[in-house]
Ligand code: TGC
């Protein structure tokens with residue numbers, strides 16, 4: 518069964534809070550997901566193949582850079598619109614939302630915020646249209662939760678920078694045309710370079726064997742004496758604040774995205790519970806099944822309210838990093854719980870690729886780890902509450 522008959526839960530009438538433009542954007546991405554992602558995604562996940570043709574289609578649909586100014590090819594939209602796009606995409610598949618998160622929040626956002634006019638004009642329109650695909654290199658083999666200790670470094674060689682090091686677990690890496698790479702200079706200060714495919718000494722081997730995000734392409738970035746032109750350094754940022762600002766935007770999108778995965782699992786479970794007969798009755802008539810569904814709807818509704826309020830704070834430029842951590846952490850855990858309960862409601866069928874639930878569940882195991890693990894977000898909140906640092 519595919520989810521073209523998807524009915525989004527809206528128990529607290531959040532639609533009353535969205536503008537007509539928000540609802541139109543959501544409807545157009547929902548229709549796109551129904552037509553172009555849902556019919557192929559189980560097959561892609563099974564074969565561990567990234568549907569590369571969708572990159573251009575995402576560009577056509579305005580999925581890349583919704584909040585980037587229109588003069589650079591972006592959508593010029595607000596953060597509620599961005600969130601709704603992420604929700605709809607992840608209703609299709611977390612890996613498809615990942616592609617959009619990386620391109621919009623982790624590649625276009627830093628170029629727009631930290632780049633000069635020439636860099637913005639050169640890269641943003643092609644990223645927005647899907648003619649270029651980007652990736653974001655922060656994590657290293659030995660530095661995941663603690664990126665401040667990264668060892669990838671570059672030296673100033675007069676007319677160019679010489680880059681050495683490696684990045685690990687990088688979404689889109691094997692296919693990306695450009696990589697946003699965080700690296701230290703000779704003084705140990707973090708800066709960001711745009712590394713382009715084809716530069717000598719730059720390779721992007723794929724990571725195989727993932728049981729999660731199988732339709733998304735993940736790889737390494739290897740820099741072996743790569744000569745990076747000086748004009749590829751984004752001039753207007755230095756320090757760990759750079760990547761963390763990008764992550765604020767991407768983590769916000771994940772809070773909405775997880776909601777989409779949860780809604781899809783819930784909708785599938787409601788539908789199944791009315792159709793599946795056991796003991797001569799639909800299983801939806803049993804109190805234990807109703808309890809599961811009621812708790813799923815309650816959790817989704819609370820997460821929807823969180824997203825909406827956080828989106829309004831983002832629009833006003835007031836959303837803080839701990840507020841974003843709370844939403845990412847809550848909503849991804851909520852989605853995993855909803856997916857587990859939905860899978861149980863489907864019994865044996867729940868483990869098959871006839872339904873999207875097991876794929877969502879496996880995907881969410883990555884989502885709860887990337888962009889800051891569940892426990893790192895808890896520690897960000899702990900630091901906010903107590904004023905005391907628990908990382909070291
Ligand atoms: P900390 O002391 O907290 O901060 C270092 C400096 O950064 C400043 N800062 C911020 N600035 C702007 N915006 C923010 N949100 C900021 N947060 C912090 C801070 O003021 C400080 O500045 P300064 O001038 O005093 O130096 O740094 P820390 O080393 O204690 O680390 C904190 C910690 C652990 C929370 C941070 O390192 C962290 O978030 N770790 C998790 C790493 C992570 O999230 N990695 C994600 C990699 S990308 C990814 O997963 C993409 S998946 C994409 C997909 O496929 O969808």
Ligand code: FAD
Nearest residue numbers: 653654655656661662686687688883887888889890892908
């Ligand atoms: P570690 O940092 O080694 O953590 C292992 C465990 O230790 C976790 O449970 C963690 O919570 C815990 N831990 C660590 N420190 C503490 C502490 N101080 N207190 C308590 N517990 C602690 N990165 C990118 O830069 N770009 C990408 O595009 C990207 N895409 C990804 C795609 C996928 C599919 C995956 C799985 C990861 C991706 N990542 C990416 C990397 C991701 O951000 C990291 O995996 C994540 O930040 C955690 O780092 P780690 O895997 O090294 O785990």
